[in-house]
Amino acid sequence: MLTVDxxxxxxxxxxxxxxxxxxxxxxxxxxARLDAQVVAFDFGADxxxxxxxxxxxxxxxxxxxxxxxxxxAVQGDALALPFPDDAFDRVIASEILEHIxxxxxxxxxxxxxxxPGGTMAITVPRAGPExxxxxxSEQYHNVPGGHIRIYRxxxxxxxxEGTGMRATGHHHAHGLHAPYWWLKCLVGTKNDTHxxxxxxxxLLVWDIEKAPTFTxxxxxxxxxxVGKSLVVYLVKPEDETAGSADRRVGxxx
Numbered sequence: 001m002l003t004v005d006x007x008x009x010x011x012x013x014x015x016x017x018x019x020x021x022x023x024x025x026x027x028x029x030x031x032a033r034l035d036a037q038v039v040a041f042d043f044g045a046d047x048x049x050x051x052x053x054x055x056x057x058x059x060x061x062x063x064x065x066x067x068x069x070x071x072x073a074v075q076g077d078a079l080a081l082p083f084p085d086d087a088f089d090r091v092i093a094s095e096i097l098e099h100i101x102x103x104x105x106x107x108x109x110x111x112x113x114x115x116p117g118g119t120m121a122i123t124v125p126r127a128g129p130e131x132x133x134x135x136x137s138e139q140y141h142n143v144p145g146g147h148i149r150i151y152r153x154x155x156x157x158x159x160x161e162g163t164g165m166r167a168t169g170h171h172h173a174h175g176l177h178a179p180y181w182w183l184k185c186l187v188g189t190k191n192d193t194h195x196x197x198x199x200x201x202x203l204l205v206w207d208i209e210k211a212p213t214f215t216x217x218x219x220x221x222x223x224x225x226v227g228k229s230l231v232v233y234l235v236k237p238e239d240e241t242a243g244s245a246d247r248r249v250g251x252x253x
């Protein structure tokens with residue numbers, strides 16, 4: 001289940017793609033299927049190991065070839081990425097910035113490793129549905145490693161453009177998922193056996209596995225209204241003079 005539109009991001013074969021906060025690796029795997037050179041990056045050792053193992057399984061199945069030369073998984077800190085300037089053609093950071101206390105530094109690092117002319121997709125929980133989750137359940141966000149802020153679209157764009165990036169557009173995703181999380185917040189976020197939660201979960205799994213027309217059309221209608229995720233697309237200007245100055249100012253702020 002992808003949040004980012006790869007056509008809109010502009011992923012091409014042989015592009016160097018960074019998936020920051022890769023988690024289970026869903027965006028990294030899709031970039032690899034498009035024949036990009038992919039680095040899946042995460043703070044968690046388990047996530048990195050699982051993604052690395054899945055890349056290996058994809059290679060064994062003939063889905064990736066040759067896997068060793070163009071995909072990898074790296075553990076590290078988003079505030080100090082172990083990559084040189086301008087290292088990637090595309091950068092993805094999906095549902096990660098809301099977890100990071102110093103989000104501005106993470107944004108500066110993402111901008112630093114993207115080449116001039118490269119594109120970036122940032123996704124975060126959408127403000128409206130997220131406010132409802134926080135209101136319904138303290139347990140939803142007040143946990144170790146949980147969400148520490150809610151972004152309004154204007155605030156997110158302003159912070160990203162403060163690194164020298166330029167926003168080019170946005171959309172919302174996962175309209176079917178917002179009501180699911182409202183329901184979980186009502187009955188308890190750990191209560192996966194509640195009949196209503198279990199039934200809704202089966203619907204989501206069916207949608208992901210089968211992509212039936214009914215749920216695809218329903219989500220398309222719901223996305224602008226209650227889409228759980230906000231997706232912002234940006235480009236790093238070819239002329240970096242102004243952007244570099246902005247980053248230096250931001251780093252000292």
